[in-house]
Amino acid sequence: MVSCTSVAADFNQQFSIINDNSWLSGFEDQASQASRALFTWDWQLETGPQWLVAGNLKAFRGRNGELLTGNVQGISNIDAEHFSKIYELYLQYKFTDETRLKCGQVDANLEFAFVPVAGGFISPPLGITPTAIALPTYYDPAASCSVFYEPAQGFQWMAGLFAGQDHTNFSSQFMVAEGRYVTAQSRTSYGYWHHHGDWTTLNDLQLRAISGWYLNHQQQVSDQITLFAVWSGLNDDVDVLHQHRMLGLVWELPVAGHQLGLMHSTVTAQDRQSEQMIEGYWQWAVTPQVQLQPVLQWVHHIDPALDHSLVATLRLMTQF
Template sequence: MMKQMTDAGVMGIAMAALIFGACPLAASEAIVASGAEEAGWMSDRRGEWEDQGISFEGEFIYERSRVFDGGLRRDGSDRHLFTFDVEFDLEKLMGLNGGTIFAQFLHVTRERGGSADAGDIQAYTNIETDRAMDAIYELWYQQELMDGRLRIKLGKVDANSEYNYVDAAGNFANSSAGFSPTIFAFPSYPDPSMSVNVFATLVDRENYTFTLGYGLFDGATAVDEVRLGRRGPSTFFSDGVSDDYFQIFQGELAWDNCGDWLEGRLSLGGWHHNGEFTGFDGSMDDGTHGYFLTVEQRLSRRASGSDDGGVYVFAQYGWADESLSEIAQHFGAGVVTQGTFAGRDDDSAGVYITHADLSDDPAAGFAKDETAIDLFYRCQLCPTFYIQPEIQYIVNPSGDTAVDNALIGGVRFSMSF
């Protein structure tokens, strides 16, 4: 009974917030007041450390979701994730201009539901994982040269932090909003890897820039299933099991107040993995590759409130070899509003549609393609705490005609410092 009430509450909160924009203003003001008082001492100390070149931040996310209709099982599940970041500005610490060291610790619980209940192929929650993990998730050194026009980044890196990302899509829970699922060999959550990355800004004008980026990553996860999330520099490209690598190339055009255009960006790239892949028909292929495109644009600014207020739109495209990849093409598009209502400058809301064109290879076995619709409302109760109800509807989960369309409701809570 308690579990049923909990899941009913999840759906109730999600529906109320998404339909009515519900956010308890009085409660929000009380939390802001108490949070500011309690965090004052930390803010003062943090400012002292940042002046010396040491900054840190952390975030705890708890999420509860339930498949209310369709899918494989009508069941609920929860998950949580904690990250703690430390960054060292080497110019302030030791006079090394443009040098930065970054480390992130990650703790995440094992997934006991999620897509296993919904039956979807795109993973409706982006903190889903099949194993618990405590790890140094990222650890890298970055050096900027030539007044920042050349940037070199070495170490354990989540590839999605640099490639195929969409800034405007960051609040959606659906995994495809983070990066195109056609990049199935991507060294990203939960398995970033050791890498060498180089970025060169070839055009740097007042209102626009053009940057080329290249990354060479340890690719042991995709074929040989070496889980790199817990591993570090000692297994860089050589761990006794795999010598595979993943490489990615990206061109990015970014603009801001360029004519009638507010800030936006366009990125186009390709990737290659040198592993020996088994096709759906059992044949072996020496390596595989794919392409991707992202575009995002700010359409308006709010007359008052936060600098980020306004309406944003974005679109994604990805392609991969359908003889190897379950998802041959991916199309995604969304709209996000920041500062949704008067007096709620830090709230945001959005709708996202993502379509996975599943492989038509006869041996792949997919009857249809999968489409997911994701709606959220993020209520920022105070600078360090938000609550985010979310509803998703998945059409043809995993392209399986035996699985009914899935209706999913969820609530995500986040506390940061």
């Protein structure tokens, strides 16, 4: 007699809306304001302790906020041209509690080159550093396979291979490898990426591959305050950007559900001109499903002929 034990599938889903309304200081016409929203439906199906199938749909509507300032680093991590698509769709297998394999259409920046404590900032560089120009991330994820070794503390290792052409074609490849050292109070990440494909340098030379690197660190200095730093570089002259540096802090206020953030980000061009951005935000969890976030950003443009920009944004996040 053979006994069989069935494992019930566990299905979870969540719908979320991020709405950004931005105003450029010093102007009063319609062109100085941008309202837009990103709609996301996330779902995941666990068919046991090892297998996970997950994905999400995304749609962006509204005016692209990049048009307000035209700066290199952007002003909002949801800005894009209008799109509606199956954003991610992947299969994950856990060999152990510490080791997993993930294959499918994936946003690489959700696993590589990110600083967890900086997730409250809305500036795009707080997600992916702008010198990693080939990383498949918002709003064009790519087909991939990645492997992860992630013990709760100590050394962690991960690597991924992504389709480097049209996000589905592996005739050119994007490869990234990252090592981390994690403690109860800190996290340090070092990564190297390499894109094999056809590239043209700024002086019209042809390259078969480009590469770059990044280094992130976050340090909890008290129960309320965490500091972070980012440093990255592009090894090849295929883009105006050369290096990226960032410093910041996140302060969990004594009042539950309230958080402050402040950061300074600098990108340097090949000609040593630089663009600087300062962002400060206050995040307020009005309810478990609703968050309100006023944000103020100051931009010193890489083009010296442009005046400084001051942008105010009100972000509303809802999920259910």
